[in-house]
Amino acid sequence: MLVDFFYKIRAYQVPVTIREFLDLLGAMKAQVIYGSIDDFYSLARITLVKDEKHFDKFDRAFADYFKGVQSLDELMGEVPDEWLKKLAEKNLSDEEKAMIESLGGFEKLMETLKERLEEQKKRHQGGSKWVGTAGTSPFGAYGYNPEGVRIGQHESRHRRAVKVWDKREFKNFDDEVEIGTRNMKVALRRLRKFARTGLAEELDLDDTIKSTAANAGYLDIKMRPEKHNRVKVIMFFDVGGSMDDHIRVVEELFSAARSEFKHLEYFYFHNCLYESVWKDNRRRFGERMSTYEVLQTFPSDYKLIFVGDATMSPYEITYPGGSVEHWNEEAGAVWLQCALETYNKAIWLNPQPERMWHYHQSIEIVNQVMEKRMFPLTLEGITRGIQALT
Amino acid sequence: MKFVGTDKYVSTEDLRLAVNAAITLEKPLLVKGEPGTGKTMLAEEVAASLGMKLLQWHVKSTTKAQQGLYEYDAVSRLRDSQLGDEKVHDISNYIVKGKLWEAFDAGERVVLLIDEIDKADIEFPNDLLQELDRMEFFVYELNKTIKAKQRPVVIITSNNEKELPDAFLRRCFFHYISFPDKDTMTSIIDVHFSGLKKELLKSSLDVFFGLRELPGLKKKPTTSELLDWIKLLVAEDIDPALLREADTRKTIPPLAGALLKNEQDVQLFERLAFMARRDR
Numbered sequence: 001m002l003v004d005f006f007y008k009i010r011a012y013q014v015p016v017t018i019r020e021f022l023d024l025l026g027a028m029k030a031q032v033i034y035g036s037i038d039d040f041y042s043l044a045r046i047t048l049v050k051d052e053k054h055f056d057k058f059d060r061a062f063a064d065y066f067k068g069v070q071s072l073d074e075l076m077g078e079v080p081d082e083w084l085k086k087l088a089e090k091n092l093s094d095e096e097k098a099m100i101e102s103l104g105g106f107e108k109l110m111e112t113l114k115e116r117l118e119e120q121k122k123r124h125q126g127g128s129k130w131v132g133t134a135g136t137s138p139f140g141a142y143g144y145n146p147e148g149v150r151i152g153q154h155e156s157r158h159r160r161a162v163k164v165w166d167k168r169e170f171k172n173f174d175d176e177v178e179i180g181t182r183n184m185k186v187a188l189r190r191l192r193k194f195a196r197t198g199l200a201e202e203l204d205l206d207d208t209i210k211s212t213a214a215n216a217g218y219l220d221i222k223m224r225p226e227k228h229n230r231v232k233v234i235m236f237f238d239v240g241g242s243m244d245d246h247i248r249v250v251e252e253l254f255s256a257a258r259s260e261f262k263h264l265e266y267f268y269f270h271n272c273l274y275e276s277v278w279k280d281n282r283r284r285f286g287e288r289m290s291t292y293e294v295l296q297t298f299p300s301d302y303k304l305i306f307v308g309d310a311t312m313s314p315y316e317i318t319y320p321g322g323s324v325e326h327w328n329e330e331a332g333a334v335w336l337q338c339a340l341e342t343y344n345k346a347i348w349l350n351p352q353p354e355r356m357w358h359y360h361q362s363i364e365i366v367n368q369v370m371e372k373r374m375f376p377l378t379l380e381g382i383t384r385g386i387q388a389l390t
Numbered sequence: 391m392k393f394v395g396t397d398k399y400v401s402t403e404d405l406r407l408a409v410n411a412a413i414t415l416e417k418p419l420l421v422k423g424e425p426g427t428g429k430t431m432l433a434e435e436v437a438a439s440l441g442m443k444l445l446q447w448h449v450k451s452t453t454k455a456q457q458g459l460y461e462y463d464a465v466s467r468l469r470d471s472q473l474g475d476e477k478v479h480d481i482s483n484y485i486v487k488g489k490l491w492e493a494f495d496a497g498e499r500v501v502l503l504i505d506e507i508d509k510a511d512i513e514f515p516n517d518l519l520q521e522l523d524r525m526e527f528f529v530y531e532l533n534k535t536i537k538a539k540q541r542p543v544v545i546i547t548s549n550n551e552k553e554l555p556d557a558f559l560r561r562c563f564f565h566y567i568s569f570p571d572k573d574t575m576t577s578i579i580d581v582h583f584s585g586l587k588k589e590l591l592k593s594s595l596d597v598f599f600g601l602r603e604l605p606g607l608k609k610k611p612t613t614s615e616l617l618d619w620i621k622l623l624v625a626e627d628i629d630p631a632l633l634r635e636a637d638t639r640k641t642i643p644p645l646a647g648a649l650l651k652n653e654q655d656v657q658l659f660e661r662l663a664f665m666a667r668r669d670r
Contacts, residue, residue: 015556017560019560020560023415023417023563026415027411027414027415030414030415032407032410032411032414032415033407038403039407042403042404042407042408043407043411045404045564046404046407046408046411046563046564046565047411047563049564050420050556050559050560050562050564051559051564052422052566055566185512189512203464203465218472219468219469219472221465221468221469259552
């Protein structure tokens with residue numbers, strides 16, 4: 001029976017493994033819980049779900065498996081009277097129950113519900129007759145009618161909810177959390193250049209042996225600083241226009257790079273690199289920095305990464321005055337060339353899928369300027385790109 | 391052996407279940423949650439309620455996994471050999487035990503807290519897989535395996551600064567401490583300030599939860615800030631009626647500095663209050 005449960009949870013894309021499932025069975029065998037479905041819910045979540053961003057998916061899978069909530073379509077034709085009755089009993093005060101009795105009792109209520117369900121074909125919200133959510137009809141969820149029967153979204157007034165998973169408390173964790181930055185960080189990690197700086201706190205064995213020997217066998221300890229990643233990175237991000245489709249993946253890359261590289265400089269540009277760049281998108285027209293100055297400020301041991309889709313009109317790269325936003329004295333290609341001359345380790349990461357590249361002339365041109373060092377903005381592409389940088 | 395909570399720590403049912411499952415199945419328990427929801431406190435209370443010793447390993451950005459196992463102090467050994475100290479012949483004199491070793495070696499079962507594991511290097515959890523799973527590790531210098539006499543109760547906290555590797559997560563139980571609702575919060579305050587006037591408690595909670603719902607706050611006030619604030623309110627002997635007037639959207643509650651720790655938040659809040667007053 002629980003094997004199906006396991007597959008149901010996997011079907012909802014909660015990443016569970018066999019090992020975790022065995023842990024759950026082990027916990028059941030060890031009798032950590034006794035029979036109660038609430039406890040089983042908690043225990044299953046503790047053992048199977050390892051990140052709060054998956055809680056919502058788990059809740060839905062759980063509800064689906066235990067058929068606690070059925071979509072109204074599934075309810076059509078067959079109403080589980082017993083279940084509704086039980087639920088209503090838990091929710092209603094004695095007075096309210098008495099009121100229902102006066103209205104003809106549960107059987108009457110259920111009968112009407114059945115009729116309504118048959119009349120109703122679609123999901124419905126609001127209103128005062130149809131079954132749905134947030135209405136004043138006696139049927140549906142979150143309604144105001146005192147004798148209302150809650151279907152689905154049962155909201156608990158006592159901490160011990162009958163259907164905790166139905167509340168879906170963790171709904172907004174699901175898409176709020178950035179996914180996949182860890183993998184990106186691991187890919188970026190390959191870009192390492194260790195150097196010894198800072199406090200001398202590590203024993204330098206070779207030097208110690210050498211100077212001890214020189215010291216006629218009397219110990220002369222030599223210390224040296226620990227190795228740190230000293231790689232310096234300068235990144236230029238394309239923003240606006242066609243890049244809006246790729247915001248999410250670029251944001252992930254940005255946050256991964258921010259936490260991975262201690263020496264990270266970043267600037268924004270639009271479509272192609274021209275004579276000025278900016279650091280704050282809200283003030284892109286006010287506070288601009290000359291590209292020339294940027295290239296002068298950061299020495300050539302920086303590694304250069306462009307992030308952009310390079311999807312534009314070819315004029316924007318090859319002709320003076322080709323920019324869509326302003327009059328540029330020099331062609332974009334000249335500025336790209338300038339940057340490449342300053343930093344000989346450079347790559348271009350492109351969020352467009354690689355197979356699309358030759359449909360855009362501008363991508364071909366940029367790739368040519370970059371001397372074929374353009375890589376797709378995927379894990380595999382980043383890994384290849386980082387190799388080109390080292 | 392069962393954790394049932396203590397009179398100093400309010401625990402929800404699913405938290406107790408998580409702790410008990412971890413104790414029974416001898417698995418590490420990973421605890422996440424908003425700051426100030428009592429993640430670190432949990433280990434202390436588990437230790438206190440089960441009558442076990444608590445070992446704490448606070449992780450920093452420079453912490454290495456090896457430091458939790460042991461460190462070989464080669465430098466002192468070298469120095470001792472120069473001085474002709476007798477100790478030098480036994481290498482075990484220079485092995486410094488780490489927290490994990492201490493926990494494995496203890497005569498009785500202990501609680502081991504690995505605090506803020508996300509502070510360390512991204513590979514740090516991966517370096518502890520075997521040690522936490524099998525509860526044993528090998529000491530090369532002594533050429534022997536250290537095995538846990540009693541598997542310690544391991545509680546690991548994380549503030550979500552870094553994502554933890556999947557292989558590590560698979561080996562842990564996981565519990566997310568949600569922010570307490572009003573009822574739970576009332577009992578938490580009850581634990582800290584017994585005999586607090588009912589009305590003061592109610593109005594301060596209203597203000598607190600109102601503040602948390604304010605959109606755009608950089609840092610929402612947490613439980614520990616609420617407790618500090620109430621301490622101040624009691625010390626200053628603020629009239630609860632004053633608080634009740636203070637609808638968070640209209641006026642600034644007294645001593646708000648204890649709740650809002652970010653000057654931008656205070657500014658945002660003042661601006662909102664000003665706008666609300668103007669609209670009235």
